[in-house]
Amino acid sequence: AEKIIRNWAARGVDVIFAHSDIYLEQVVTVAKQFPKVHFICELQLDPREYASDPETGKYTPDKMPANVVLAGDTPWEGNYLAGYTAALMSKKNKLGILQPFEAPPLNRYSNCFYFGAKAAKPDIEVKVIYIGDYIAPAETRDAVNSLAQQGCDVVFSQMDDNAAILEAKAKGIYLIPMYMDKLEVAPATVLTSVVMDWTTPLLGAIEAVAKKNFAAYRKQWYFRPLTAKDGSIYLGKWGSAVPDSVKKAVADVEKKLKSGALKVELVNEVIIK
Known part of the structure; x- marks a missing residue:
């Protein structure tokens, strides 16, 4: 480099x-x-x-x-909103996270999602699987399948490729990816995306x-x-499965983030077991 x-x-x-x-x-x-x-x-x-x-x-x-x-x-606020969305959309009260590997920067990504989910539903269960790399299609598909078998009906993915989305579609569960808007990959599967602009x-x-x-x-x-206030971190287009009631609830939380009334806690350690 x-x-x-x-x-x-x-x-x-x-x-x-x-x-x-x-x-x-x-x-x-x-x-x-x-x-x-x-x-x-x-x-x-x-x-x-x-x-x-x-x-x-x-x-x-x-x-x-x-x-x-x-x-x-700094996608903290976007990940928090993603967790809030995932919890509201989960019918089984179980969420999954795909994390490339265990490291403080990626732990912070997952923890912010976790805090958002817990804010929406304090009793929600969250599971995490470490893939071993940012792009690993076979391992990613296996992880999504494992989470689906454990009852997770919404998955949050930090992976760079689209394997998680495609496997979630095959398993009939929802997914929220990071980094860019990926709704077009599977509009009925992707609930929204954490967009880093x-x-x-x-x-x-x-x-x-x-x-x-x-x-x-x-x-x-x-x-x-990157902040919600200046529009550089936000949720992308909504998937077809997301009702207006969820969109409104998430928008209300986003307003609090933008105004500073709500702050997202940053935790380096693994808190999701």
Whole structure:
């Protein structure tokens, strides 16, 4: 990754976006070598709020190159709304989660869904299966089948491909995917999608570079999260199975998130057994 990032920088591009925090160290290395190139990299937690954390605290703005800003990989509110939706749509009171593997960033994804589900139905049961990768069609299909056999009638998927949706369709259960709107894959199976729209953090930084006010932008938006308030994290189109009553209930919760009346708790540890 460092070689690829350096090659782009050497070509004289104005902005480079690294679409995962696993590339952050490489970004820092190259950014120091190319101070006239601007870099955007994903990170889940704002280093200024977690300055005492041994990992995240390494990336506070004073410790980073001046040509780097961070885009927040923060779908917390969307996942919370997904959990709320799933619980309201479940007739068996059992939900399933497909998580690529156990790690704090992905645990936070699942836990936010869990909190949303519990807010809608405190007695709801939630099960999680770790797949072992982001794309693993055979293992994903097996996991969906297992959850269906255990009585889960709505599944939340963090997987990158569509195998979970197709297997959920085959098993006659519902599914909510992440990252982008995937309703068209199976309109009667997908209830909605957690959509992460990177336009705001990316366009903001790019415009700052174009207007030559990157330093001022960085001071305000060193870490720019995806939020329900600015419309960068939201639920996608509704599936045909979702009634208006559920849509309204979810919309009411979304209003509270946007106003700040409701905050989603972030928990790193595994809390779903």
